[in-house]
Amino acid sequence: MKLISAFCSICIFLCVTPLTEANDSRDAAKWMTRADSLSGEAVWFEAAIAYERVYYLSDDPVLRVKANLAKADALKQLGEYSRAADDLQRSLVFPGNDSLRLEVLFQLSLCTYLDGDYSGALSFMGQLRHTTDSATACPGSDLLEGLVLSAQHRWEELREHLENWLGQHPRGRLLKDSLVRYYAENYLAGAPDPLPDPDRARLMSTLLPGSGQVYAGSAGWGVLNAFSQLASLGAFALMAYNGYYFASVIAGLGPFQAFYFGGIRQAGEFAEQNRNSRLESFRAAVDIFLLEVSDQLDS
Amino acid sequence: MLFVLLFMAKPCSASSGDLTDEDFSKETRFILYLMGRGDLDESLFLIDRLEPSGMHQADSLSYLGGWVLYMQQRLEESASRLLNVSETSPFYHKSRFFGAYNLAHTGNTSQASAELSAIRVGGGSMHEAMRDFQMGGVALLERDFGTYEHYQQGFSGSYHVMAREESQMRLHYDKLRDNPPRSAFVGGLLSAAVPGLGRVYAGKAPEGIVSFLYVAAMGLVSYDIYRGRGAQSPCFVISATTTGIFYIGNIAGSAAAVRRSNEEFRHEINQRILFDMHIPLRNAFN
Missing domain, CATH: 1.25.40 (Serine Threonine Protein Phosphatase 5, Tetratricopeptide repeat)
Structure with missing residues (x-):
């Protein structure tokens, strides 16, 4: 009796498991359609959940990668780039076809770039390059690599990348010389260098009050700071001369040291701000140039 | 799961x-x-x-x-x-x-206490010991030492999920009992006698020293002007008034520092009590 019972249990297990799996696969396909429909209606949050459900239910590796990619798109729409990148990493070990693997790597680079992790984006771009040499295999990858290099302020490497990008593109070969020259003359030559150095600005303000601010591009603040230091020193001298010794130290030297050391710190901060602002403006101009190049190649 | x-x-x-x-x-x-x-x-x-x-x-x-x-x-x-x-x-x-x-x-300790009381538990069970332990923790949060002592009698240490936390709770109780809140009035009074002393009483010695220094510095400036121009001088009147304002402000600040210090102590000990209430729950139910 026990043997019969065990035999029946095994039979039930063997029959039910494939049936359950078949149900799950059917459900996965159904949910994929539903997720696509939600995505089409721009209901991104629900679409992301539905794609995750497909990933959860399906045993088909291709469908899982497709769902993961589509979920990353939905998360990008929600501005959740970091989560999209984390999810995509699940599909990195995907053993399927190259085109899907390339798409995963490209989307991973894009999400990492959008998340502000430029080194990470470049690392995934490296994997993408290792997987394929053909630029046409993954459209957009050259533009993305250019944007990543621009974000990292690697202007010279960007010029080399531009040459390779245009050289590999059928239409780009015709435009290569003129575009690379244009970049070299209008951007590379005008790269914001030398940029204000915060350490130098601090040193200048230490030696000559106000000069660090002038060097950092804030002449008004420099003059004001120098004048404040002079005024407090003058107050100190005047009060000491008239015999107000305690008052001269407290009301004269006290503000003076505050203006002096505050001025040094302020010069460094101004130099930092000026540096970042100039770099960002330059980077924005280069990014626009790269987008225009991409448009020209696609047109 | x-x-x-x-x-x-x-x-x-x-x-x-x-x-x-x-x-x-x-x-x-x-x-x-x-x-x-x-x-x-x-x-x-x-x-x-x-x-x-x-x-x-x-x-x-x-x-x-x-x-x-x-x-x-x-x-x-x-x-x-x-x-x-x-x-x-x-x-x-x-x-x-x-x-x-x-x-x-x-x-919301009062409702927490009511909800804990309403939990149905079997006599002598771990749930009963847990309920008593949590009730004790809530009583400490409310600074109701009488109620806490009542529940503390049930801390047997026989359930490993909360044995350590029971002794921790006893330490919290001792600390609370031995450190009653400081008086803001005394803090203000001390700062009236010696500027900054009220902050030292509040356990904030560096703040007290700084307060003493700036009030003393302003007093010295007033004395300097008084010495040079006399008590009728407008400069002295302005300086002395400013010093007086800072002196009174320091007294009020010292009272506030005592209250802040009490609040910091209260917050810190409450966090520890809550932490020690939480650990047994995680141990028992996760």
Whole structure:
């Protein structure tokens, strides 16, 4: 009796498991359609959940990668780039076809770039390059690599990348010389260098009050700071001369040291701000140039 | 979590309604999967969308929703859901204890105490010891030493999940008893005698020294002007008035520093009590 019972249990297990799996696969396909429909209606949050459900239910590796990619798109729409990148990493070990693997790597680079992790984006771009040499295999990858290099302020490497990008593109070969020259003359030559150095600005303000601010591009603040230091020193001298010794130290030297050391710190901060602002403006101009190049190649 | 799944599958087979047992079971498994991934917003969205049929499904959803909100540190909302779980649910004790703990954490100690008292426990059980321990913790949060001492008598150390925390709770009690709140009035009085001394009394010696220095510096400037121009001089009047304002401000500041110091002590010890209330719950129910 026990043997019969065990035999029946095994039979039930063997029959039910494939049936359950078949149900799950059917459900996965159904949910994929539903997720696509939600995505089409721009209901991104629900679409992301539905794609995750497909990933959860399906045993088909291709469908899982497709769902993961589509979920990353939905998360990008929600501005959740970091989560999209984390999810995509699940599909990195995907053993399927190259085109899907390339798409995963490209989307991973894009999400990492959008998340502000430029080194990470470049690392995934490296994997993408290792997987394929053909630029046409993954459209957009050259533009993305250019944007990543621009974000990292690697202007010279960007010029080399531009040459390779245009050289590999059928239409780009015709435009290569003129575009690379244009970049070299209008951007590379005008790269914001030398940029204000915060350490130098601090040193200048230490030696000559106000000069660090002038060097950092804030002449008004420099003059004001120098004048404040002079005024407090003058107050100190005047009060000491008239015999107000305690008052001269407290009301004269006290503000003076505050203006002096505050001025040094302020010069460094101004130099930092000026540096970042100039770099960002330059980077924005280069990014626009790269987008225009991409448009020209696609047109 | 496996237990959770088993529970959800079992009672649902007897229920009827729009949501079939199988659908409910599948949905909750997916929700648990999302929770495991840390997709808490998504989990909560799915939980809120489900319409339970029957008390068991409702209990499961209340428990899951409360747990997700607890993980999101939305403790008030978590408490309201967890405390909805009925007595027939296998999650009853966990939900009640965590719900009451969440209330205590949000400062609603009186309701936490009421919820703990209402928990049904068997005599001599671990749940009873846990209830007494939590009640003791809540009493300490309320600084109700009499009630705490009553519950402390039940701290036996016989349950390993809370033995260490029971002795920690005794230490908190000793610390609270030995450190009654300082008086803001005394702090102000001390600063009136010697500027900054009230802050030293509040346990903020560096602030006290700085206060003393700036009031002394302003006093010296006033004395300097008085020495040079006399008491009738407008400069002296302005300087002395300013010094007086700072002197009085320092007295008020010292009183505020004592109150702030009391508040910091209260906050710190409350956090420790809450931490020690929390650990046994995690040990016992997770």
